[in-house]
Amino acid sequence: MTEAVSVDNLSVVFDDFRALDRVSVEIAKGESFGLVGESGSGKSTLLRAIAGLAPASEGSIRVEGRKLQGTRRDKAFYRSVQMVFQDPYGSLHPRQTVDRQLMEPLAIHGIDDGERRILKALDEVGLSSGFRFRYPHQLSGGQRQRIAIARALILEPSILLLDEPTSALDASVQAEVLNLLEEVRRAHELTFIMVSHDLGVVTHMCDRLAVMQGGRVVERLTSADLVAGRIGEDYTRNLMVASKGFRRETA
Template identity: 75%
Template sequence: MSAALHVDNLNVVYDDFHALKDVSISVERGESFGLVGESGSGKSTLLRAVAGLAPISGGAIRIDGEELKGSKRSKAFYRRVQMVFQDPYGSLHPRQTIDRLLLEPLAIHAVTDSDKRIARALDEVGLGNGFRFRYPHQLSGGQRQRVAIARALIVQPSILLLDEPTSALDASVQAEVLNLLEQIRRDRKLTFVMVSHDLGVITHMCERLAVMRSGAVVERLSSEELARGTVQEDYTRNLMIASKGFVKA
């Protein structure tokens, strides 16, 4: 059985800057896989490359065994793979109602029964129909991210790419959104690929992870190994120290 997502020796180059250097990861169906590393390590670039938002200069990406060609993605791809971005303030159009924001992906994919789907999506993320005709500026940060999650889920993908989905939120609502994501993953049997600088979040949400530095994977380990401190690289140990509350310095 092929992996849900397989990345093989992927390279991304911007002008003369090598953002990803021969990166390889494999994520099984239904698994939650984490990417950690310091800022600029390439973890978000990897998600963007999978989503078709970064130029690929070498290597291969396969979804359910099917190789993706270049950076162009088909409509069928976006029915299977959706991305939730870090900043809910920037990812939602400020002049569109929540109803319009959720209707757009349904219209793009020619999905019918939009009213039922929108109501169900809002319900699933804990907002309800009362939020349907509000604008993003009328919602809190946590509510906006719930809308962003609903928008990603509404076309019923099998893989979610999560780029620091709670880092822009207040600490008081981060746990709520993470618990929501974990519940949705279990209910829908989704595959997650999650980027976070917070090792505590990755340990809680993911079974396995890759540690990235300067555009390359420097270590692969399970979340249990990370929690026990059973790591091989000094760089990973330093990340553990730097991750507030994860270990004592």
């Protein structure tokens, strides 16, 4: 197995609060891996620590075999790793056009075929070139998240970090964005690490998952195990009951 991301005994402490407590996960290249748990379980903190947005107090992170130090991430890291946030409106600059927001990462990385990449990225997320000169407030929530995904894809990364990418969207739009992400992953053989509180979303999108509680991984499962009810922890069972995707009709 070729590892894309390896996290070993990682802890993150904010003042006296231990947000992550010696967490270890390994994600294979091309795999879609889920992190699930209730609010405050540490799943988003883990994603942010990988991205360099949360400071690790102990442990190690390796991405594509390269050990990361502190919170500093260089341009090479961001060429291969991109993140899509929960709130598509908050992650886009309200006073910049779609075109400028897609051009910005290309300018930072000194990539000069911007016209081709912008049109390609928009096409991949199902938007026409007519969206290039719109502002975020002129877009629906689903369209804004498609732009956020296009911006993540435009550098042609190998790993996407997805922090609840559909939870801020209407239910009717969620499935469209999830299907889009799955199509993109297969087309580019991407590695996904997806945070979600919805087990239905995770089983649809991910091969394996880690269940988090109180900053720790309490169970590791395949999606097939979850669907079949092969669960070892009561906490995971309670999550399953709470998730609308797992409501079962009574006989």
